[in-house]
Amino acid sequence: MSIIRAKELVHEYIRRDEEGNVEAIQVALDHVNLNVEPGQFISILGHNGSGKSTFAKHINALLTPSEGTLYVDGMNVSDDEYTFAVRQTAGMVFQNPDNQIIASVVDEDVAFGPENIGVPTEQIITRVEKALKMVGMYKYKSHSPNKLSGGQKQRVAIAGVMAMEPKCIILDEPTAMLDPDGRADVLQAVHTLNKEKGITVILITHYMEEVVDSDYVFVMEKGKVFMEGTPREIFKDVDLLKQHSLDVPQVTLLAHELKKAGLNLPDCVLTRKELLEALKENYGHLIRNQIGGGKLDFPESHPSKKNPTDNVMILDHVSYKYSPGTSYEVTALDDVSLNIKEGEFIGIIGHTGSGKSTLVQHLNGLIKSTEGSIYYRGQDIYDKDYDIRDLRTQVGMVFQYPEHQLFETTVFKDVQFGPKNQGLDEKEQIKRAYEALGLVGLPEEFFLASPFELSGGQKRRAAIAGVIAMKPAVLILDEPTAGLDPKGRDDILGLISDMHEKRGDTVILVSHSMEDVANYVDRIIVMDGGKPVYDGTPKEVFAHYKELEKIGLAAPQVTYVMNDLKAAGFEVKTDATTVEEAKEEILCCVK
Amino acid sequence: MLREITLGQYYPADSVLHSLDPRVKLFSTLVFIITLFAANNVVLFAIVLVTLFGIIRMSHVPFSFMVKGLRSIVMLLIIAGLFNLFLTPGKTLVSFWIFSISDVGLKNAVLMTSRMILLIIGTSILTLTTTPNQLTDGLEKSLGFLKRIGVPVHEISMMMSIALRFIPILIEETDKIMKAQMARGADFETGGLIKKAKNMVPLLVPLFVSAFRRANDLSYAMEARCYNGGEGRTKMKPLQYSSLDQRAYICIGAYIIGFFVVKGIL
Numbered sequence: 021m022s023i024i025r026a027k028e029l030v031h032e033y034i035r036r037d038e039e040g041n042v043e044a045i046q047v048a049l050d051h052v053n054l055n056v057e058p059g060q061f062i063s064i065l066g067h068n069g070s071g072k073s074t075f076a077k078h079i080n081a082l083l084t085p086s087e088g089t090l091y092v093d094g095m096n097v098s099d100d101e102y103t104f105a106v107r108q109t110a111g112m113v114f115q116n117p118d119n120q121i122i123a124s125v126v127d128e129d130v131a132f133g134p135e136n137i138g139v140p141t142e143q144i145i146t147r148v149e150k151a152l153k154m155v156g157m158y159k160y161k162s163h164s165p166n167k168l169s170g171g172q173k174q175r176v177a178i179a180g181v182m183a184m185e186p187k188c189i190i191l192d193e194p195t196a197m198l199d200p201d202g203r204a205d206v207l208q209a210v211h212t213l214n215k216e217k218g219i220t221v222i223l224i225t226h227y228m229e230e231v232v233d234s235d236y237v238f239v240m241e242k243g244k245v246f247m248e249g250t251p252r253e254i255f256k257d258v259d260l261l262k263q264h265s266l267d268v269p270q271v272t273l274l275a276h277e278l279k280k281a282g283l284n285l286p287d288c289v290l291t292r293k294e295l296l297e298a299l300k301e302n303y304g305h306l307i308r309n310q311i312g313g314g315k316l317d318f319p320e321s322h323p324s325k326k327n328p329t330d331n332v333m334i335l336d337h338v339s340y341k342y343s344p345g346t347s348y349e350v351t352a353l354d355d356v357s358l359n360i361k362e363g364e365f366i367g368i369i370g371h372t373g374s375g376k377s378t379l380v381q382h383l384n385g386l387i388k389s390t391e392g393s394i395y396y397r398g399q400d401i402y403d404k405d406y407d408i409r410d411l412r413t414q415v416g417m418v419f420q421y422p423e424h425q426l427f428e429t430t431v432f433k434d435v436q437f438g439p440k441n442q443g444l445d446e447k448e449q450i451k452r453a454y455e456a457l458g459l460v461g462l463p464e465e466f467f468l469a470s471p472f473e474l475s476g477g478q479k480r481r482a483a484i485a486g487v488i489a490m491k492p493a494v495l496i497l498d499e500p501t502a503g504l505d506p507k508g509r510d511d512i513l514g515l516i517s518d519m520h521e522k523r524g525d526t527v528i529l530v531s532h533s534m535e536d537v538a539n540y541v542d543r544i545i546v547m548d549g550g551k552p553v554y555d556g557t558p559k560e561v562f563a564h565y566k567e568l569e570k571i572g573l574a575a576p577q578v579t580y581v582m583n584d585l586k587a588a589g590f591e592v593k594t595d596a597t598t599v600e601e602a603k604e605e606i607l608c609c610v611k
Numbered sequence: 612m613l614r615e616i617t618l619g620q621y622y623p624a625d626s627v628l629h630s631l632d633p634r635v636k637l638f639s640t641l642v643f644i645i646t647l648f649a650a651n652n653v654v655l656f657a658i659v660l661v662t663l664f665g666i667i668r669m670s671h672v673p674f675s676f677m678v679k680g681l682r683s684i685v686m687l688l689i690i691a692g693l694f695n696l697f698l699t700p701g702k703t704l705v706s707f708w709i710f711s712i713s714d715v716g717l718k719n720a721v722l723m724t725s726r727m728i729l730l731i732i733g734t735s736i737l738t739l740t741t742t743p744n745q746l747t748d749g750l751e752k753s754l755g756f757l758k759r760i761g762v763p764v765h766e767i768s769m770m771m772s773i774a775l776r777f778i779p780i781l782i783e784e785t786d787k788i789m790k791a792q793m794a795r796g797a798d799f800e801t802g803g804l805i806k807k808a809k810n811m812v813p814l815l816v817p818l819f820v821s822a823f824r825r826a827n828d829l830s831y832a833m834e835a836r837c838y839n840g841g842e843g844r845t846k847m848k849p850l851q852y853s854s855l856d857q858r859a860y861i862c863i864g865a866y867i868i869g870f871f872v873v874k875g876i877l
Contacts (some may be wrong), residue, residue, distance in 0.1 A: 077831075080835050082831055082834060082835060104837050104839070107834075107835060107836070107837050108837060111835070111836075112835040114828065114831065114832055114835075116825075116828055118780055118825070119824075119825045119828035119829050119832065120828065120829065120832035121776070122772075122773065122776065122829070122832070122833060122836075123744065123772065123776065124742075124743060124744055124772065124775055124776045125742075125744065127847070128744060128847065128848070131847035131848075132833075132836055132838070133836040133837060134845075134847070135844050135845050135846060135847060136836060136837040136838045136839060136844060137837050138843045138844065138845050139845055140845060141845060141846060141847060141849055144845065144846075144847040145847060148847065165776075166779050166780065180836060181836070184836065184837070381790070384794060386790050386793060386794060409796060409798070412793065412794055412795075412796060413796055416794070417791075417794040419787065419790070419791045419794070422791065424784075424787075424788065424791075424817055424820075424821055425788055425791040425792060425795075425813075425817050426817065427812065427813045427816035427817050427820075437795055437796075437797075437813065438795040438796055441795060441796030441797060441798070442796055472820065486795060487794070487795065490795065490796065
């Protein structure tokens with residue numbers, strides 16, 4: 021018997037005006053039919069607004085269907101009698117790690133579910149212990165959740181669900197707000213539950229790499245299931261997925277491109293190993309026995325037009341300590357010296373806590389270093405006479421989740437806020453806001469809407485416009501793509517790269533997505549333990565992919581593919597960092 | 612700046628006081644406050660003082676840590692003390708220019724300030740030795756009788772513990788939004804009262820929006836984990852009196868009797 025069975029499931033969000041008249045009906049789920057067998061690992065893909073979260077809430081009886089039926093382990097979710105039984109059978113983990121932890125101590129939070137369903141005290145204790153051990157968080161049981169990383173919090177949330185001993189667990193974009201390390205830990209915990217405890221898993225995500233290992237995939241769009249099948253069946257049709265602005269793993273994309281270029285490869289390649297095997301099988305005769313000396317020829321690092329006098333910012337032995345002189349002292353930046361040149365596009369990467377956010381907040385004077393000095397266009401920004409507020413308009417900073425700072429009644433007024441603080445006259449403010457909104461590509465019909473009515477991606481554009489409107493010479497963006505779906509991510513990155521290319525702005529992009537960074541920037545600074553450990557072009561930096569792994573980072577997937585090929589004896593250069601480069605290199609080798 | 616605010620600060624240590632049931636500590640704090648205000652002569656005051664110092668020693672919390680709590684109200688203490696000292700009528704002891712100090716004034720000022728200081732120290736021992744969770748649990752259980760007259764005791768204590776969980780998160784969020792607006796040229800420091808209040812709008816609106824969003828998320832998360840009010844709930848760590856707590860109650864009883872016997876004699 022299926023554990024989850026949806027029949028013609030429809031859900032409508034109805035918006036009413038003050039008198040209760042229907043203003044608008046939005047169909048979030050449109051006749052969904054879907055079956056999940058016990059013990060399966062299911063993924064649901066789709067971009068924001070495709071109805072996947074709405075569907076998840078139905079499985080947990082948090083929403084009730086407008087039409088159609090949904091059975092969870094044989095129970096009809098529309099039947100009030102079963103509400104609590106359904107929630108016990110199918111536990112749910114949400115996206116935001118902070119907003120689903122109720123208690124101030126880890127073990128008390130895990131106990132929250134069992135306490136609610138009236139489990140006797142002794143049993144709660146054993147259940148909590150078991151659940152925490154399952155996700156590898158037992159040693160943190162008496163910690164405060166505020167002291168944990170995002171990935172750890174998310175694992176506590178999973179333990180909280182497991183303590184209710186469900187048959188099925190639904191995860192609604194559990195990794196969207198995590199760094200790569202946290203993502204890997206959470207996914208591993210989920211896979212263990214599925215394999216060892218036989219728990220049915222429904223993983224909702226827009227990260228394609230996470231889908232590859234599942235048994236079956238549903239792709240949703242506009243409230244409908246528009247594709248379903250095994251990962252192999254789904255990823256076969258790369259062009260169709262692209263049309264629907266969904267991503268495929270880099271390896272799959274590379275194989276697809278190579279096949280299109282005439283190479284003899286299977287229809288769908290999901291992993292590095294598969295690609296390597298396929299290439300070996302069909303093109304193995306090209307392998308030379310003696311492996312080349314492994315010399316990596318780097319292109320000249322920076323275009324020569326940038327000579328040292330072009331430095332826009334200089335950091336001179338900058339150190340920063342949190343709560344200096346107390347037992348809580350933490351060194352966030354450790355003797356950092358850097359030059360940032362006019363017109364550069366820099367990517368700063370590093371895992372959470374490596375000091376990358378602290379570093380960029382120094383650049384516009386939001387944090388004052390405990391030691392060392394910073395020069396902007398030759399002037400010491402810590403000078404008594406230096407106008408720090410002027411610096412902030414010169415060095416624009418877009419924070420992580422910038423949409424959280426929107427506050428005005430209209431989008432236009434919000435964008436005007438920066439120029440207004442600069443003391444510009446009304447006419448200039450309006451001009452600036454108009455230009456900035458045009459640059460981020462927000463359609464004009466939204467200019468006078470409330471910022472809170474926009475969709476996630478549009479809000480982010482509006483917030484970025486709020487910074488651009490000040491016409492900064494240097495633009496810093498801290499994780500500008502966090503929490504966006506693949507389309508939103510590509511749009512924002514394209515926009516930033518456009519600004520760099522067309523307007524020649526100096527751009528600093530803080531990220532932990534190597535693929536993003538490799539595709540766009542011309543210089544990468546890798547932070548670890550408060551220090552820049554590597555600084556160079558993407559090719560130079562990713563050549564150290566083994567060392568990067570040791571500090572919790574990784575090179576783009578294609579870099580690994582090229583290294584695999586090289587190790588197998590193919591005569592390829594290993595410095596490709598994008599799918600395009602890898603394709604050229606492989607074609608060059610096998611033709 | 613905002614990170615320095617601490618609320619219901621807890622000092623982890625291994626002491627008898629830390630292992631007592633929160634209900635015992637709540638009750639003893641109440642007894643302490645009553646006797647503190649009932650003490651109207653030197654002998655009674657000395658009894659309260661000695662007991663308090665005994666308890667401080669038992670708590671294993673450094674005395675300097677408790678005094679820290681006083682620093683924030685020093686101004687209040689001085690002002691209250693001065694008002695009592697100069698403005699109470701009675702037999703004049705000293706007088707200069709327009710000021711005069713009376714005997715009653717002197718007595719009141721000393722009594723008042725020392726009572727305030729002891730009150731703060733005494734209650735801070737409660738929060739220093741009890742985790743916020745234990746405290747809300749203790750309150751829920753001790754005030755359980757109010758449920759009969761329709762006071763939603765469980766709901767209030769649930770709200771308190773959620774508030775305690777989210778205070779640090781919201782403080783961090785405030786810090787972040789403030790920085791983000793400062794990066795857009797906002798000014799939170801200069802200007803008069805009205806200008807300052809106006810400048811807070813870009814901080815407060817996003818903060819409220821975020822708090823509501825979090826509340827919405829949290830309500831879903833709580834429902835998803837079968838939360839349905841206090842009915843039929845069990846506890847992982849239920850409050851149970853141990854022999855230690857019984858002995859503590861006997862001590863408190865002895866203290867009350869002793870105190871009021873002495874008060875009756877004098």
